[in-house]
Amino acid sequence: MNAFENLAPATDLRVDGDRLWGNLMEIGRIGASSDVELTRLALTDSDGAARDCVVAWATEAGCEVSVDAIGNIFMRRAGRRDDLSPVLTGSHLDSQPDGGRFDGACGVLAGLEILRTLNARDMQTERALEVVIWTNEEGARFHPATLGSGVFAGAHTLDYGLSRTDADGVRLADALQRIGYAGPAPCGGRNIYAYLEMHIEQGPVLESASASIGAVTAARGRRGYEITLIGEASRAGSTPMERRRDALFGAARLISLVHDIGMMHAPLACATVGMLQVRPNVHNVVPGRAMLTVDFRHPDDAVLLDMDARLRAGVVRVAKDGGLDSEFRQTVSQTAVRFDAGCVAAVRRAANHLGYPCMDIVSGAAHDACQLARVTAAGMVFIPCLSATGRDDADETTPELIEAGANVLMHALLAHALEGDRYAAAVARA
Numbered sequence: 001m002n003a004f005e006n007l008a009p010a011t012d013l014r015v016d017g018d019r020l021w022g023n024l025m026e027i028g029r030i031g032a033s034s035d036v037e038l039t040r041l042a043l044t045d046s047d048g049a050a051r052d053c054v055v056a057w058a059t060e061a062g063c064e065v066s067v068d069a070i071g072n073i074f075m076r077r078a079g080r081r082d083d084l085s086p087v088l089t090g091s092h093l094d095s096q097p098d099g100g101r102f103d104g105a106c107g108v109l110a111g112l113e114i115l116r117t118l119n120a121r122d123m124q125t126e127r128a129l130e131v132v133i134w135t136n137e138e139g140a141r142f143h144p145a146t147l148g149s150g151v152f153a154g155a156h157t158l159d160y161g162l163s164r165t166d167a168d169g170v171r172l173a174d175a176l177q178r179i180g181y182a183g184p185a186p187c188g189g190r191n192i193y194a195y196l197e198m199h200i201e202q203g204p205v206l207e208s209a210s211a212s213i214g215a216v217t218a219a220r221g222r223r224g225y226e227i228t229l230i231g232e233a234s235r236a237g238s239t240p241m242e243r244r245r246d247a248l249f250g251a252a253r254l255i256s257l258v259h260d261i262g263m264m265h266a267p268l269a270c271a272t273v274g275m276l277q278v279r280p281n282v283h284n285v286v287p288g289r290a291m292l293t294v295d296f297r298h299p300d301d302a303v304l305l306d307m308d309a310r311l312r313a314g315v316v317r318v319a320k321d322g323g324l325d326s327e328f329r330q331t332v333s334q335t336a337v338r339f340d341a342g343c344v345a346a347v348r349r350a351a352n353h354l355g356y357p358c359m360d361i362v363s364g365a366a367h368d369a370c371q372l373a374r375v376t377a378a379g380m381v382f383i384p385c386l387s388a389t390g391r392d393d394a395d396e397t398t399p400e401l402i403e404a405g406a407n408v409l410m411h412a413l414l415a416h417a418l419e420g421d422r423y424a425a426a427v428a429r430a
């Protein structure tokens with residue numbers, strides 16, 4: 001809990017939703033691959049163009065812009081007390097191939113819109129506010145994801161970040177140089193008072209609950225595995241049932257087990273077999289080899305550990321029953337993140353004050369905020385995406401929801417950037 005727990009944000013302060021939507025449409029055209037999708041892989045020309053555009057807008061809005069050594073961009077609006085640590089907000093501008101146009105961009109541009117709104121009202125904050133564009137959030141071009149924020153928060157060294165290479169062998173350091181974003185500022189190592197990020201949910205939970213705001217309490221931890229079962233390929237017509245060493249039958253039992261493990265810990269758990277490779281994959285041969293991947297998620301690491309143990313025991317059992325050998329490899333281990341209680345409360349309170357239906361939600365994906373949670377009080381505002389677009393991973397939303405998210409983000413940021421009763425006094429004047 002922080003000092004602002006009981007502070008009611010009684011103010012009519014609102015962002016300009018039309019201006020924000022107009023900016024989003026403009027940025028959405030950079031790298032567009034369809035009306036609603038774009039391909040703006042990290043540190044490509046289109047990522048560089050999107051960065052240039054936002055930096056120009058921020059400069060116009062009077063921000064001081066700095067770029068750090070991993071290419072993270074900080075757009076700062078000074079506070080009354082520049083000796084105090086700043087409050088940060090932001091997200092990313094890079095995308096997946098054919099990614100959603102609001103993924104990342106809405107968090108960055110909402111931050112910029114908030115600074116413009118404060119400018120228009122001539123509203124001063126105690127602490128400086130900084131809008132950040134994090135480098136290579138998606139991990140689509142350079143592995144791993146949330147790389148820029150990860151280096152900033154000390155999860156990776158700068159050398160590790162700069163030496164990542166893409167599929168063509170291009171080093172991240174060279175890609176940064178090429179688009180002019182290898183900055184002089186040191187990466188991380190400074191005090192941040194709080195970090196709040198607005199992001200599109202990328203799931204169906206808010207929409208089905210008719211909530212326009214999600215107060216994100218946690219992000220699911222993740223475990224990934226690659227399991228190979230090895231039996232014996234033999235003829236379908238002449239191998240008696242009791243003689244078979246059928247690797248695919250073993251894989252089928254494991255798929256069923258993974259589903260059961262997920263259901264056992266529902267609704268917070270997710271358990272998925274996303275990939276299955278069978279050899280020889282011929283219609284009249286008993287499969288001799290099957291490889292499957294398992295993806296487990298849960299916001300509580302203790303539960304993930306239990307899911308892990310059940311899977312490992314299951315593999316031993318299935319292999320023994322089926323006369324199979326097995327290879328078990330863990331490929332991913334990400335711990336769960338619990339967001340700061342004061343940040344979560346600030347989001348809930350802002351939504352309630354503004355009259356937006358709000359619910360607590362757990363993030364299924366990792367975001368830059370998960371990295372920032374290592375070094376500061378961090379939280380997230382989710383807005384719903386709409387299933388009506390017909391894409392499973394649809395990232396579409398409406399101008400009204402974006403505006404709602406930005407308003408909530410603004411009030412939650414102000415609760416941190418204005419100190420105690422000064423906040424109450426400032427919002428009373430606004």
Ligand SMILES: [Zn+2]
Nearest residue numbers: 103104137199
């Ligand atoms: Zn994103």
